[in-house]
Amino acid sequence: MKQMQRLIDALLDGDRQQALDEARRLVSEGATPDSIVINAIEPAMNRLDAKCTVEQFNLLEIMLVGRCLTAVVNEIFPQGMTASLTKGCVVIATLEGDVHDIGKNITKMLLASKGYNVVDCGKDCSVQKLCDTAEAQKADAVFVSGLITSVIPNVKKIKEELETKGLGCIMVVAGGAALKQSTSDHLNVDFVAENAFEGLHYLESKIGARNN
Amino acid sequence: MTGLQCIEAAIRIDKNGQVPVVPQIFGHAAVLSGMPVDEYLTSGDALASCQLAALGRYGHHAVFSVMDVCVEAEAMGAKTVHHPNNYPCIEQYVSSEDAINSSRVPNPLKDGRMPEMLKAISIMRRETKEETLVVGCVMGPMTLAMQYVGVQEALFMAVEHPLLFEKLLDHVTDVIIEFGRAQIDAGAHLPIIFDPSSSPEVIPPQFFREIVLQRLKRISSAFKQGGAVANWLHIAGKTLPILPHYPDAGIDMANCDYCIEPAMVRRFLPGICLDGNIKPLSFVEDSSEDIYKESVRLVKSFAGQGGFVLSSGCEIPPESRPENIEAMVKAAKECHF
Numbered sequence: 001m002k003q004m005q006r007l008i009d010a011l012l013d014g015d016r017q018q019a020l021d022e023a024r025r026l027v028s029e030g031a032t033p034d035s036i037v038i039n040a041i042e043p044a045m046n047r048l049d050a051k052c053t054v055e056q057f058n059l060l061e062i063m064l065v066g067r068c069l070t071a072v073v074n075e076i077f078p079q080g081m082t083a084s085l086t087k088g089c090v091v092i093a094t095l096e097g098d099v100h101d102i103g104k105n106i107t108k109m110l111l112a113s114k115g116y117n118v119v120d121c122g123k124d125c126s127v128q129k130l131c132d133t134a135e136a137q138k139a140d141a142v143f144v145s146g147l148i149t150s151v152i153p154n155v156k157k158i159k160e161e162l163e164t165k166g167l168g169c170i171m172v173v174a175g176g177a178a179l180k181q182s183t184s185d186h187l188n189v190d191f192v193a194e195n196a197f198e199g200l201h202y203l204e205s206k207i208g209a210r211n212n
Numbered sequence: 213m214t215g216l217q218c219i220e221a222a223i224r225i226d227k228n229g230q231v232p233v234v235p236q237i238f239g240h241a242a243v244l245s246g247m248p249v250d251e252y253l254t255s256g257d258a259l260a261s262c263q264l265a266a267l268g269r270y271g272h273h274a275v276f277s278v279m280d281v282c283v284e285a286e287a288m289g290a291k292t293v294h295h296p297n298n299y300p301c302i303e304q305y306v307s308s309e310d311a312i313n314s315s316r317v318p319n320p321l322k323d324g325r326m327p328e329m330l331k332a333i334s335i336m337r338r339e340t341k342e343e344t345l346v347v348g349c350v351m352g353p354m355t356l357a358m359q360y361v362g363v364q365e366a367l368f369m370a371v372e373h374p375l376l377f378e379k380l381l382d383h384v385t386d387v388i389i390e391f392g393r394a395q396i397d398a399g400a401h402l403p404i405i406f407d408p409s410s411s412p413e414v415i416p417p418q419f420f421r422e423i424v425l426q427r428l429k430r431i432s433s434a435f436k437q438g439g440a441v442a443n444w445l446h447i448a449g450k451t452l453p454i455l456p457h458y459p460d461a462g463i464d465m466a467n468c469d470y471c472i473e474p475a476m477v478r479r480f481l482p483g484i485c486l487d488g489n490i491k492p493l494s495f496v497e498d499s500s501e502d503i504y505k506e507s508v509r510l511v512k513s514f515a516g517q518g519g520f521v522l523s524s525g526c527e528i529p530p531e532s533r534p535e536n537i538e539a540m541v542k543a544a545k546e547c548h549f
Binding site: 014057058059060061063064067097099100102105148149150152177178181182186 | 414448491494496530531
């Protein structure tokens with residue numbers, strides 16, 4: 001663990017170059033990519049999660065750490081994360097009528113760093129495209145982010161569309177400035193997350209329960 | 213008392229009088245009049261007529277010449293895409309260092325949709341006959357920087373190229389001052405400074421204190437010199453960590469989002485008028501009874517104190533139910549401090 005500490009510090013510092021240098025050093029010293037994920041990336045994520053309490057959460061810090069995590073994951077898994085580390089598949093989008101995708105991108109980064117295969121349907125995405133992708137990818141969950149209230153009618157249609165396809169078992173998680181003002185009942189989703197970490201916790205609890 | 217007098221009294225923190233009520237009605241005014249949102253956002257005549265129609269229906273105390281968050285960035289050269297019934301968005305940001313270095317301050321009388329906002333202000337000031345607060349709008353420095361170069365790009369620039377970022381902030385501050393003063397000249401009692409990107413949920417409070425605050429001071433000082441009756445700052449989200457800096461920034465009136473309790477904010481800001489904070493989505497999803505009850509609760513929490521304007525935590529969604537806005541106005545008119 002001690003040899004991983006400098007990478008953890010660099011990740012939490014948001015220092016991309018330092019993090020990449022440390023990851024390369026660890027690999028050259030014989031560390032496996034899997035061990036870097038388990039002993040550096042996951043502890044760094046957990047520390048960030050603990051730090052991101054309601055008062056301390058800010059986009060700038062999360063984005064800097066997220067950029068480091070992405071760079072390190074791409075460095076140690078140039079062909080993509082190994083199947084043994086993939087916990088499940090999440091399809092993510094900002095729905096039709098909304099082009100604000102920063103929240104979606106942060107959530108995508110957190111989920112990917114935690115070992116999920118994240119399929120990004122982009123912004124201004126139709127419910128149809130989202131659900132078709134979830135079907136094709138055999139997704140475990142669908143995450144949608146919304147900054148403006150006008151996307152709410154589209155959010156309400158997701159469950160219905162998934163059920164039409166016989167995919168009612170796919171979890172639907174909503175978040176973002178507009179959607180988090182509402183409730184899961186109003187939005188017809190499984191969970192409304194206050195922030196990206198809360199969405200991740202919900203997913204982990206459900207996937208964990210399913211795998212046990 | 214007229215609506216304008218009620219608001220002026222609240223800004224002075226007068227302990228007596230009627231509670232002013234200012235629902236943040238922007239695009240909802242177009243929906244209420246059955247006008248395509250894009251027409252409302254591109255024509256000063258249309259904007260003014262819809263705002264005045266909403267004023268006639270609800271009887272609240274302020275009208276807004278507010279289009280959307282793209283107005284300044286668009287006039288500076290960012291490319292926007294417009295939708296018939298939704299707010300526009302930036303399609304192409306201005307991202308190169310050369311473009312930032314050579315960027316000029318737009319002329320509010322000529323560039324983009326700025327002249328239309330000024331036109332709406334002039335019409336509304338003339339038509340409301342000194343009875344209603346006429347509010348213009350500028351983006352704050354962080355929000356305009358992000359609208360101009362992109363959210364991600366602006367935040368990374370702040371870390372990796374701090375000198376360029378500060379230069380960008382100085383430039384957008386010049387743009388904000390020029391546009392805000394033109395709004396005051398056109399008849400606005402004040403331009404609201406809308407800076408959601410300065411929220412502690414976006415940037416650390418230290419960043420606000422060290423980088424943003426000095427620009428806000430420049431803006432508020434210029435607006436006061438230009439004749440603004442007050443400086444009204446609107447930062448969304450959980451703003452508690454940055455509230456102690458508001459007096460230093462020259463702010464007279466501060467928005468409270470739905471996630472913070474105005475009565476608690478009052479302890480941080482005893483000398484500043486507060487506005488807020490009904491959850492915006494409640495105007496779509498909740499009943500008029502719910503809105504009325506919450507309005508009365510908020511007003512009662514300021515009993516004997518004054519310095520409060522009943523409002524929504526942020527913009528009232530365009531698709532809101534009119535009876536909910538009526539319920540808020542009714543509650544305010546039935547209550548006194």
